[in-house]
Amino acid sequence: MADLPPPVQGPTAKEKKYDRQLRLWGATGQQALENSHILLMNSGPGVTGLETLKNLVLPGIGQFTIQDSAVVSEADLGVSFFLEEEHVGGFRAEHSCNLLKELNPDVEGHYITEPIETFATQPDAFKPYTLILVTAPVRPEILAKLSAHADASLVPLFYIHSVGFYSHFSIHLPPAYPIVDTHPSPETTTDLRLLKPWPELLQFAEEKTSNLDAMAHDDHGHIPYIAILLYYLEQWKKEHGGNPPQNYKEKTAFRDIVTKAARTNNPEGGEENFDEAVGAVLKSLNPPEPSSSVKDLFKEKECVVIKQDSPSFWVIAHAIGLFYTKYGVLPVPGSVPDMKARSADYVQLQNVYKSKARKDFAEVLESVRFVERTANRSTQIEEKDVEAFCKNAAHIKLVRGRPFHVVQPNESIKWADRAKAIVQNLTFPDSLVPLYIAFLAWDKFAATHDQDGLVGAQQVPGETDAETDAGKVTGIALKITDDLIKEAVATLEEDELETIKSQVREFVEELVRAGGGELHNIAALTGGLVSQEVIKVITEQYVPVDNTCIFDGVKSKTAVIRV
Amino acid sequence: MSNEAANISGESQRARWKYLDRILSRPGPFTDPDWEPGEPVIESLSRSKILVIGAGGLGCEILKNLALSGFKDLHVIDMDTIDVSNLNRQFLFRHADVGKHKAEVAARFVEKRVKGVKITPYCGKIQDKDEEYYMQFAMIVCGLDSIEARRWINATLVGMVDMQNPDSLKPLIDGGTEGFKGQARVIFPTMTSCIECQLDMHAPRAAVPLCTLATIPRQPQHCIEWAHIIAWEEERKDITLDNDDPEHITWLYQKALKRAQEFDISGVTYSMTQGVVKNIIPAIASTNAIVAASCCNEAFKIATNTNPFLGFPETDNYMMYTGDESVYTYTFQHMKKPDCPVCSEENLARPLQVDSRSSLQEFLEGLAERPEAQLKKPSIRSEEKSLYYQFPPDLEEQTRGNLSKKLADLVSNGEEVAITDPAFPLQFKYKLIFQ
Numbered sequence A: 001m002a003d004l005p006p007p008v009q010g011p012t013a014k015e016k017k018y019d020r021q022l023r024l025w026g027a028t029g030q031q032a033l034e035n036s037h038i039l040l041m042n043s044g045p046g047v048t049g050l051e052t053l054k055n056l057v058l059p060g061i062g063q064f065t066i067q068d069s070a071v072v073s074e075a076d077l078g079v080s081f082f083l084e085e086e087h088v089g090g091f092r093a094e095h096s097c098n099l100l101k102e103l104n105p106d107v108e109g110h111y112i113t114e115p116i117e118t119f120a121t122q123p124d125a126f127k128p129y130t131l132i133l134v135t136a137p138v139r140p141e142i143l144a145k146l147s148a149h150a151d152a153s154l155v156p157l158f159y160i161h162s163v164g165f166y167s168h169f170s171i172h173l174p175p176a177y178p179i180v181d182t183h184p185s186p187e188t189t190t191d192l193r194l195l196k197p198w199p200e201l202l203q204f205a206e207e208k209t210s211n212l213d214a215m216a217h218d219d220h221g222h223i224p225y226i227a228i229l230l231y232y233l234e235q236w237k238k239e240h241g242g243n244p245p246q247n248y249k250e251k252t253a254f255r256d257i258v259t260k261a262a263r264t265n266n267p268e269g270g271e272e273n274f275d276e277a278v279g280a281v282l283k284s285l286n287p288p289e290p291s292s293s294v295k296d297l298f299k300e301k302e303c304v305v306i307k308q309d310s311p312s313f314w315v316i317a318h319a320i321g322l323f324y325t326k327y328g329v330l331p332v333p334g335s336v337p338d339m340k341a342r343s344a345d346y347v348q349l350q351n352v353y354k355s356k357a358r359k360d361f362a363e364v365l366e367s368v369r370f371v372e373r374t375a376n377r378s379t380q381i382e383e384k385d386v387e388a389f390c391k392n393a394a395h396i397k398l399v400r401g402r403p404f405h406v407v408q409p410n411e412s413i414k415w416a417d418r419a420k421a422i423v424q425n426l427t428f429p430d431s432l433v434p435l436y437i438a439f440l441a442w443d444k445f446a447a448t449h450d451q452d453g454l455v456g457a458q459q460v461p462g463e464t465d466a467e468t469d470a471g472k473v474t475g476i477a478l479k480i481t482d483d484l485i486k487e488a489v490a491t492l493e494e495d496e497l498e499t500i501k502s503q504v505r506e507f508v509e510e511l512v513r514a515g516g517g518e519l520h521n522i523a524a525l526t527g528g529l530v531s532q533e534v535i536k537v538i539t540e541q542y543v544p545v546d547n548t549c550i551f552d553g554v555k556s557k558t559a560v561i562r563v
Numbered sequence B: 001m002s003n004e005a006a007n008i009s010g011e012s013q014r015a016r017w018k019y020l021d022r023i024l025s026r027p028g029p030f031t032d033p034d035w036e037p038g039e040p041v042i043e044s045l046s047r048s049k050i051l052v053i054g055a056g057g058l059g060c061e062i063l064k065n066l067a068l069s070g071f072k073d074l075h076v077i078d079m080d081t082i083d084v085s086n087l088n089r090q091f092l093f094r095h096a097d098v099g100k101h102k103a104e105v106a107a108r109f110v111e112k113r114v115k116g117v118k119i120t121p122y123c124g125k126i127q128d129k130d131e132e133y134y135m136q137f138a139m140i141v142c143g144l145d146s147i148e149a150r151r152w153i154n155a156t157l158v159g160m161v162d163m164q165n166p167d168s169l170k171p172l173i174d175g176g177t178e179g180f181k182g183q184a185r186v187i188f189p190t191m192t193s194c195i196e197c198q199l200d201m202h203a204p205r206a207a208v209p210l211c212t213l214a215t216i217p218r219q220p221q222h223c224i225e226w227a228h229i230i231a232w233e234e235e236r237k238d239i240t241l242d243n244d245d246p247e248h249i250t251w252l253y254q255k256a257l258k259r260a261q262e263f264d265i266s267g268v269t270y271s272m273t274q275g276v277v278k279n280i281i282p283a284i285a286s287t288n289a290i291v292a293a294s295c296c297n298e299a300f301k302i303a304t305n306t307n308p309f310l311g312f313p314e315t316d317n318y319m320m321y322t323g324d325e326s327v328y329t330y331t332f333q334h335m336k337k338p339d340c341p342v343c344s345e346e347n348l349a350r351p352l353q354v355d356s357r358s359s360l361q362e363f364l365e366g367l368a369e370r371p372e373a374q375l376k377k378p379s380i381r382s383e384e385k386s387l388y389y390q391f392p393p394d395l396e397e398q399t400r401g402n403l404s405k406k407l408a409d410l411v412s413n414g415e416e417v418a419i420t421d422p423a424f425p426l427q428f429k430y431k432l433i434f435q
């Protein structure tokens, strides 16, 4: 029986279709996507919103709804891919919804043609949705209402601009948005604890290095490098009062010892495992200190006091914090990089790390259960969640979501605790903060200008008279800049200020040139960025933008700032 | 039809391009003072003929983007047919299209959706076409997943440049993605750094040594590679391995699994087997959208001068994109390499550090993995003589004896060698420096 391989579970039809993405976010990420229902409140030419949905329908979100009261015009056909000639005169939301649905039969699509003003004022209008996208221009009172909804219901909200060669989006996330599965790059995840070895690891090293000098070439050339480093570390410690190499100079001296210990009188004229050991000295001989962001996590108020209704993330974080307080290190993650070694030795080494990781996890789990009982929590946190947290503890991220700017017609813009950092960014030579300011000014113009004879419909700058409007928007933008510098209580050099002002002017001019129109390329690119961020937010994997992203299609550059 | 009527129909045609025309007919703060907006630029945009290479994840996006940027005459080359695993991002294809040619289906779809654009598909290889064919285009936009094809088109376009004829210089815009990462770059052949100059930015993954696979596997991937490279050869030599045949993948999976159990290695799965054997690179719609749109934005700016573009000499020509941790781009000027075997005028030999004790065969096999070479079927000639030729068979036989000789016995330290590879229309010169 043991010789028979288990029957092959070939991939299902769904696994085949989604193969290329499942290799990134896995079955749990996919399930989260399939449980989502995304609302797009579309306005303006509306292309970026549809391009975003395209990139979400393809990987298989559960449902989407488009709210848009616009009627299809000729101009839509030249910029949107999800409309056809015979749709002119019909509802844009309806026809785009149908064409988007064609992309993936597993996704449900809905549309709402009711105007945003009445739709948004219905009670529970936003209730069915797990994430909301809104595109500019939108009336400030509606954006404020959405922002309040995001605050109260913890539903992520995206606000998007795409005008000519420029675009921007801001994300309003819940005030505590933690990510466990951040997918750190493999180079940063190796955590071997060579300076804090436990008895089983030391025993392994001793076993593999006993009688080193008498070893046959082939054996010597297959000692796992971790054992090599531990062996010479013990020797070093004996000669240095029990201390490992502590600074760069000592580490290079230690590296030289390992280099010289390699045999060169063998047929290969060198040893791969010793090369690996030498290569690992500088990066592996550091105390296993958690990053400051992880240590800060343990001090957050939600982490310190666990209540009956605390989210599981905080309960586990609390337990890991206790572990850290006790031992000064995080739980061992348990993975070992590949290295030159015989199969059996490598598997043995893997098991040394794995059993230590299991032991650490068991201890954390015990604390979790204790905290659960003390806080009178009704349901137990699943073991696999605690295990995942232990495994990735060093790379946990906490994003403190906050509202973005809603530009009101009669109020100046407030930057609060961000003012100083933003002004500093403003002085960098290639800063895109002036472009963000240009977008705020663009919103202010729209908030204070109605279309001729159409109360309620906003007028965006540059639709007819680009030059006059550019003048007005520049005035607004320079005022925003001055207010920002004042709020930050910063003093800038005269020429620094002049440079910033001329950048603001140029960005405004280029923005107004488009007259509120979208270019398909910029809409497609922005739709790519926004959909990527939506996927990260829904799957709770990777690290999302915190909280504002700006794209400059003239120079092909992006910037991320926190406002 | 009277002139007036023609005008009216022309105007209503342009009503569709209301947003685009604002950009085409209004100067901006960064446009050249001599730039003439309006009619002339609208005219030249609709006349310029663009070649799109690849109709896959990037290609679908590129065709859509160019059609909606006002280009009217597009050509597309792709040799592949549609697979079900394409459907999570290649949005011009439906389930019913599986098995059909990508170039054909993509061209028909975009033509139907965007009225007034003509798309000519060619279902075949770029190597089927000659210089005369490539000469007809104003620009080439590439969305490929193969380094080899990129190097071929790059070398061809550089070779076509005739200083007396400005029309012979064809801008090459190239996009590539892998998971949440990607890049968009613009090449003006001979004027800017080229794909070959940038080759070391895309180092191939190091292969696992054969002895590890054969005797000391440690990772599940080692067991799969063993089944793929060694077990298949030993047990099913007469059957050509087809990566798309589920029976073949299942066989490899079971072999790998059994071997993994023998060595106490866990983690071999069917999906991993498929990934290793087919060298699958994760791909998603969002990254493709970003990179393809960036390429098309540059193409549009080059064709219309509506704003400065990447690749203008002495300015940025390369945008690197990373989207897994927040959003990050790095846009910079990649410098031309004076010893580039493709675009350097002097055609200097590129220095290559070698171990004089290694055999010619080891050296040639190593070329596939060296980031600055990446040659899979090299033939080599020294200043004095032919060292090894893969073709024709009689020359191969004559030179085969050299394969086992040490480099030190064949060339002197610092000697120049010329290497050719059937994948590329050129000669690579290297200066061999003994370590």
Ligand SMILES: [Zn+2]
Pocket (backbone or CB within 6 Å): B193, B194, B195, B196, B197, B198, B336, B337, B340, B341, B342, B343, B344
């Ligand atoms: Zn070059």
